Amino acid sequence: MNIEQKRVKSAENTLMILELIAEKPRSFSELIVLMNSNKATVFRLITTLENQGYIYKNQKDFYQLTLKLYSLGKKEIERHDLLEVAKPFLLKLVKDVKETVVISIFTKDMVYYLDKIEWNSALRIVVEPGRTAPLYCVASGKLYLSHFSDEELDDYFNRQLLKSFTVNTITSIDTLKNEIVKIREQGFAIDNEEWEEYLRGIAFPIYDYTNKMIASLSISGVSYRFSEEKIFSIVDEVSLITKKISELLGYINRKEEGIKK
Incomplete structure (x- = not known):
């Protein structure tokens, strides 16, 4: 040969x-x-x-x-059901909230930014499709961690070095665990300048027909403009949108089904 x-x-x-x-x-x-x-x-x-x-x-x-193969075939990803279903909602949401809207997925203990639609602002958000971020310091990542079992969380913390990116990065396992409990209760996660200074975000889960979280929809903005007051004012609207996207992907809320019956 x-x-x-x-x-x-x-x-x-x-x-x-x-x-x-x-x-x-x-x-x-x-x-x-x-x-x-x-x-x-x-x-x-x-x-x-x-x-x-x-x-x-x-x-x-x-x-x-x-998911590196996905990044090499971005045009194919854009035809994926998730993005096809989510796109109309994202376009409307950007106009409503006047901030950047991002769809993320997850791989190898990282958030993978799949797609974004930016609000036409002079101050642009540096969250580009194909970029990754650690789970523990961004809203979408902490939201994903909130879907881990206690055993999976312990395994994650055993292998993950919690290094600081900003003065607000949470590097205490106990503090993160407490925050994860809070995220589970409220159904969304917030990043308060924990990955990048002056950048704040809020993330909501997207589920598929297996009722598993497969992605997140997050809103990101510069902290002086994207205040806590503004964040909490959009919770109901974004929760409803992610619910609709999930349902179009085949998700069935078992709790609501039980109530109906």
Whole structure:
């Protein structure tokens, strides 16, 4: 086999690993068997994919895809049901609240900014699609953490270094846990200049047909303009919008169904 053939074979094997992991998370030993290959070859391919950010090892030592492939295919993402369903609501919401509206998803303990619509203001919000942020210091991330079980939260805090980005960043696990309890009770999360100075945000959950939180809708604005008073004045409207988006994605509120019955 010449060098060119080896390169083609290596590329084919890399794609095969991605396809296998896309089906479900796989262990190293499982990949060796499915690839019908040796440990050294599979290890080299896995290491390359891991270093490039396409896969990661989860808490059970299984390899799992990150969402980097989504960022490479942004045009395909824009045709995804979530964005197709959400777009009309986002356009209306931007006009109503006169602030930047963002749709985010989550991967590898990070918030992934999927899309945004900006209010036409001289002061622009630096939250670009494709950018990521740590879960613990942004509204959408803290909201996502509020959907973790207590065990999942402990695992998260065991592996996450809570470093400070601003003077308002919460770096105490106990304080974060208390905030997560509050978020669970109120159904939304607030970022008070915890990731970037002068930037404040509020986030609400979006659920799919499995009744799992798959994304968040957040409003971001400069803190002097996006005051706490303004934040709480839009809670009802945004809650209703995220509920409608979730329902269009197949979500059924079991509590409300129980009340109706």
